[in-house]
Each structure stands twice: as structure tokens, then as C-alpha cells.
Amino acid sequence: MIEKSSTAHFASSGDPTLDRRYAWAEAAFKEGDAQAAVEILDQTLAQAYHFTAAWHLYGLAQEALGHKEDAATAWRQCLDLDPNDHFGARLDLARIGAMSAEEATSENFSGTLFDTYAERFDSHLTQALQYNAPALLKAALARICDNARKPFRFDAVLDLGCGTGLMGEAIRDETGFLAGCDLSPRMIERARAKMRADGDSLYDKLAVAGLTAFLTSRPDACADLVIAADVFVYVGELAPAFAQSARVLKHGGLFAFTVQSHEGEGVVVGADRRFAHAESWLRQRLEEAKLSPLMIEPASTRQDRGEAVPGLLVVAQRL
Incomplete structure (x- = not known):
């Protein structure tokens, strides 16, 4: 917290x-x-x-x-x-x-940063940075479900680092119960104010919490999908989040997320003060958490000074 x-x-x-x-x-x-x-x-x-x-x-x-x-x-x-x-x-x-980059996560800094950013977050991301993580994740999940010949529908979804609710807006129609968490109280206020077309709140549950703390508070096998849109760029060591995501997922449940990536090994912090994770490092952590990758693809979720930021789009399944 x-x-x-x-x-x-x-x-x-x-x-x-x-x-x-x-x-x-x-x-x-x-x-x-x-x-x-x-x-x-x-x-x-x-x-x-x-x-x-x-x-x-x-x-x-x-x-x-x-x-x-x-x-x-x-x-x-x-x-x-x-x-x-x-x-x-x-x-x-x-x-x-x-x-070490794995030791460098700072929840208080991230929460304070996004509290000051909340009012202009949606417009800045989608317009200035051409942010598209929710659309990329939704399309990937639709493809995974189609390949498995399963309905594109998730009864219970946990949205990690939900921010103002951009991912929630993208996935709401395919979701039964939708819960989100974020470190920033002001981000949560913005998400809470968003409504569905029928007048109900966009999210069924919201919490001001770090993502691992939020997952720890959830029961075993309670979710069909855990999703994290551009959240892990603020977290160095992902093993605890991966382990808790695996725990809360039902067998066969999906874990979908985006990261910034780099061509080397391990985890680094870039000049933008965001974490970049190597694909080999991610695969190792997923394996340790008993999460099987269904998709790991290059994908850029935003631009920086007009250039696409290298990243990866990942969907894994709880074994």
C-alpha cells in the first residue's frame, strides 16, 4: 500500500x-x-x-x-x-x-507521480504518446480465445495498476466482475467516476493498493483473467506479482500484460526511469510461477519523442 x-x-x-x-x-x-x-x-x-x-x-x-x-x-x-x-x-x-534494477521499485514515487498526472492522464497518453496497450491486449486475448475455440468472455477480471480505467473501458463488455487497483488515490477517483452505458460503475471493485498487495488480498483461484496494461514498466522484480497472479487464477486462466523490453539480459532502468525486461528473463519468471506463455510478441504501447518504445505483449496461461 x-x-x-x-x-x-x-x-x-x-x-x-x-x-x-x-x-x-x-x-x-x-x-x-x-x-x-x-x-x-x-x-x-x-x-x-x-x-x-x-x-x-x-x-x-x-x-x-x-x-x-x-x-x-x-x-x-x-x-x-x-x-x-x-x-x-x-x-x-x-x-x-x-x-540492481530488481531492487529499484519505488511504490511511493510512482503513486505520487500519478497523483499529479491524474487529471491529464487519459488525453496525454492517448494523444501525445499514442498509447495503445488496452487495444493491443484486447486484440491478443480475442485471438487467444478464438484459437482455443472459447468464448471471448471472462467471468472475473483483475486489472492491475488500473489507472483511470482505460483497460477497464476496453475489456468491460467481455467481463462479468471487474476489479482494479492502483497506487494513486486520484487515479482511482477518476476510474470510480467512469460509468458503463447502463449507468452502472465501470468497475465493480476498486482499491488503492500496490499490485502485489492487492493480489495477496484476493482468494485462491478467484479470477479468469489478470491483466496489467503498461504497469510492469514501474516494477523491477516481477516474481512476486507473477506468483500471486498464478495463485489467484483458476486453472486455465489467463495472465496478460505489456512491458518495455531490451535486447540484453535481465532488467534495466532506462533514461526514462522505466524498467525494461528482457524476454529471456520474463520467460524464466513465468516458468517459475507455473505460467505457460501462449504469446510473447514484440509490441510498442507508446511513443517517446516520436519514436516507438520497444516492448513485448505477453499472454500466459495458468497450468
Whole structure:
């Protein structure tokens, strides 16, 4: 479950003068003057060693100057001050190779990020980023059902990281009971406000929760489909989620998801602070969870600066 506390304590020094210095450093960094940002922050942190936001920015500025060891030291200081990691310091450490990507998941950072993003989430994804994960997953599931000569229908569906309900909208007509979870309370509010054509709520159940915690709360063999549209890009180690998904699925039930991918081995954190998983790594984790892949195909679910982001579309079956 996401930490309920506000990030305000970590984003301020408590001293208006030092907060103004931080704002100057931030402006300098955004204008490309990382050295000026470092010099301002050196003075700021000398007077406010507890200033978590300043340590995070200090790390970014040091990284921009090519000083990765200094950047890593700054981000470790962030974690010492804020173990719940509201600034995503774990992601930055993994991004520069100073922490294992599997250890870098930060639920509090993800929840805070999407709370601020909720109001413009749908339009930004579908228009600016040309996000299409729900459509890709729905088409893949229809194909799987058709190949198996089964109805394209799922009595009980769990939508992991449901956000504002874009996946729910796509799959609702093929679903009996639909439950969703998300780390962001504001995302859940948006999903709860969405209605079906008959006037009923889009989702039958919604929870503010991390995906593994949500799955853990569900009974054994309660779902026909577990679906995760572009959610695992925010999770490094997927083994717990895979294991819990397998547990809650009925025998023969389906597990469908998208990921960002890379051509190497294991898991990495990219420059976009999202996780990318290698296909071989995914196959190993699926096998460990007793989930049999029915489909693993290259698929891009969104664009970044006009370029398709490499990814994989996966549908597996509970053995």
C-alpha cells in the first residue's frame, strides 16, 4: 500500500530563503547549467543537510557533469533521509548502475507521480504518446480465445495498476466482475467516476493498493483473467506479482500484460526511469510461477519523442 504521507516535508527545507536557493538551482539545471546548480546546492545543503529534494537535484546535476559517484552518493543520502523514496532515488541509482534494477521499485514515487498526472492522464497518453496497450491486449486475448475455440468472455477480471480505467473501458463488455487497483488515490477517483452505458460503475471493485498487495488480498483461484496494461514498466522484480497472479487464477486462466523490453539480459532502468525486461528473463519468471506463455510478441504501447518504445505483449496461461 502506498505511504499516505505528503511529500511536502521532503520538498522543503523549512526555510524560505533556502527554498528560494533551491528554486534558483533548479532553474539553472533546467537551463543546462549543471555547474551553477551544484554551486548553489553546495551552499544550500551546508545549511540544510536534511533537505531531501535538494539532495535529489544535486545528484542529477552531478550526473550531468559526469560525476556518477557523487550523484550516487547524493541519491543514497536521499534514501537515508526518506527511506520511502518519494523522489525515485532508487530508480536513479539503478539507471546509472549503482543499484540492481530488481531492487529499484519505488511504490511511493510512482503513486505520487500519478497523483499529479491524474487529471491529464487519459488525453496525454492517448494523444501525445499514442498509447495503445488496452487495444493491443484486447486484440491478443480475442485471438487467444478464438484459437482455443472459447468464448471471448471472462467471468472475473483483475486489472492491475488500473489507472483511470482505460483497460477497464476496453475489456468491460467481455467481463462479468471487474476489479482494479492502483497506487494513486486520484487515479482511482477518476476510474470510480467512469460509468458503463447502463449507468452502472465501470468497475465493480476498486482499491488503492500496490499490485502485489492487492493480489495477496484476493482468494485462491478467484479470477479468469489478470491483466496489467503498461504497469510492469514501474516494477523491477516481477516474481512476486507473477506468483500471486498464478495463485489467484483458476486453472486455465489467463495472465496478460505489456512491458518495455531490451535486447540484453535481465532488467534495466532506462533514461526514462522505466524498467525494461528482457524476454529471456520474463520467460524464466513465468516458468517459475507455473505460467505457460501462449504469446510473447514484440509490441510498442507508446511513443517517446516520436519514436516507438520497444516492448513485448505477453499472454500466459495458468497450468
